């Protein structure tokens with residue numbers, strides 16, 4: 001299994017700009033990337049980060065065994081093109097998995113569930129219709145990200161005659177895009193993952209208001 005983790009290294013997570021500075025978004029994006037890479041290596045894969053700009057893995061504080069299994073390639077093409085360039089057919093006939101770097105709740109178990117499907121295309125959709133993770137073994141399937149890309153990918157699979165399976169996974173369906181999503185990171189805090197530690201360091205904590213759980217920021221940090 002080839003595992004690709006796309007990563008927008010410059011000014012990531014712009015939809016969080018109302019609650020995090022550019023530097024903070026970059027720190028959180030790297031913390032989530034580190035957690036995703038750790039989970040993917042723990043299931044026995046050697047992921048490649050497809051980054052829009054050079055990325056020093058030593059800045060991610062990965063354990064040495066995880067660090068050694070990860071490689072980085074820089075590809076400044078738009079997301080869809082960069083991913084399509086890495087889909088089957090591969091030189092060894094192995095499928096390609098594409099795991100987004102903002103799946104802060106991804107666990108080895110959730111990834112095993114995805115990786116064990118034998119459909120031509122297996123997709124773990126995001127809650128708003130994105131494509132958070134997928135595995136492609138069909139040689140003609142190509143991605144088209146953004147918008148309700150899960151629906152687009154269902155259609156593309158039909159067009160090329162690829163069998164598609166949708167993977168029902170709470171953990172893989174949770175990507176961190178909007179301020180409300182930050183609560184998920186703290187609700188499911190494992191205390192070893194980097195993303196919840198990063199949010200706690202930035203002063204975020206869970207807060208229940210009017211019966212709803214969200215996050216509140218209790219410490220002021222310097223804003224850019």
Ligand SMILES: Nc1nc2c(ncn2[C@@H]2O[C@H](COP(=O)(O)OP(=O)(O)OP(=O)(O)O)[C@@H](O)[C@H]2O)c(=O)[nH]1
Nearest residue numbers: 006007008012013014015050052078079100101102
């Ligand atoms: N290689 C590559 N990865 C990308 C690109 N755009 C987004 N990504 C990654 O693809 C995944 C999903 O993207 P988004 O949720 O839109 O992340 P983002 O671009 O950091 O966030 P927004 O600025 O809020 O859209 C994340 O892992 C991003 O790091 C791109 O142009 N190239």
Ligand SMILES: C[C@H](OP(=O)(O)O)C(=O)O
Nearest residue numbers: 130131132145146147149
């Ligand atoms: C890349 C995009 O991510 P989202 O904007 O849904 O987070 C998608 O899944 O098509």
